[in-house]
């Protein structure tokens with residue numbers, strides 16, 4: 001029966017796992033989603049208050065997204081014709097996959113890669129080829145280059161979630177120059193890493209760099225994402241693919257105002273990097289863990305089989321981190337977000353007590 005098609009689709013989708021959000025615990029220190037709590041709630045409230053004063057939410061935000069793009073253009077030193085925006089970078093990635101890719105598009109990425117991206121490929125039946133991380137959670141460029149010969153699109157989150165790995169800049173540039181097809185570099189955590197590839201966009205028209213206000217700007221709840229790419233891609237994306245009004249008025253105005261505070265934002269990113277170092281050094285003091293280097297605002301460590309116990313014990317003490325389980329040969333991986341100094345100290349103290 002022809003009308004069965006919808007039921008069949010429902011059945012086909014129902015077996016998918018979907019993106020796994022963290023468990024919700026009330027009244028815990030939230031170190032499970034790579035958010036940014038170093039920026040104060042009051043600072044963000046003030047931005048929202050100012051945004052509210054200049055917005056009239058009875059109107060569609062006509063012309064305001066363009067103002068945000070102009071502000072981004074100044075911030076990134078990239079022409080506005082090369083910048084597109086989205087409802088979080090999740091939505092940017094989703095629209096690219098849904099509209100440019102098909103069952104025939106072989107996507108090359110890493111294992112592990114950003115979970116949402118992987119689930120979206122599954123949703124659209126886009127085949128993926130994965131290059132696994134090595135035992136010390138690094139990627140091998142030559143393997144990537146070799147495998148890229150059989151791929152149509154390349155996606156790398158750089159720094160990678162959940163490992164925190166970032167290729168040396170030259171390696172990543174080499175990969176992009178060598179690849180005869182589109183390359184998406186997801187720089188959600190770029191500001192905590194060693195470099196950004198945004199300026200490469202001017203010379204490399206196969207490159208798309210996606211970025212977000214969720215991490216360094218601490219605005220995850222507002223869902224503000226964007227990407228830079230060549231003019232033709234940005235034109236079809238913004239004019240045809242993207243919704244007419246993907247961002248709400250308040251988010252747009254906050255984005256514009258937040259970009260004026262870039263100095264403070266980058267100081268905060270530096271503080272997070274310093275705290276990341278402290279967390280890594282402290283976790284490395286015990287042989288109970290294997291702790292991996294990170295270029296992001298989180299740290300991945302293998303608790304060697306004690307992951308569940310540690311995760312549960314931390315929740316009981318009011319600290320929520322991310323339980324990831326097996327990654328490659330590492331059986332019990334946990335990921336902790338770098339929070340404020342106080343949050344990180346509480347986490348480290350709790351870990352110390354647990355290992356006594």
Ligand SMILES: Cc1ncc(COP(=O)(O)O)c(C=O)c1O
Pocket residue numbers: 033034087088089090091114157160161186188189211212213214220223224225
């Ligand atoms: C690698 C990576 N890319 C993109 C995103 C999504 O960011 P946004 O909040 O802009 O949708 C995340 C969020 O955790 C991420 O880890």
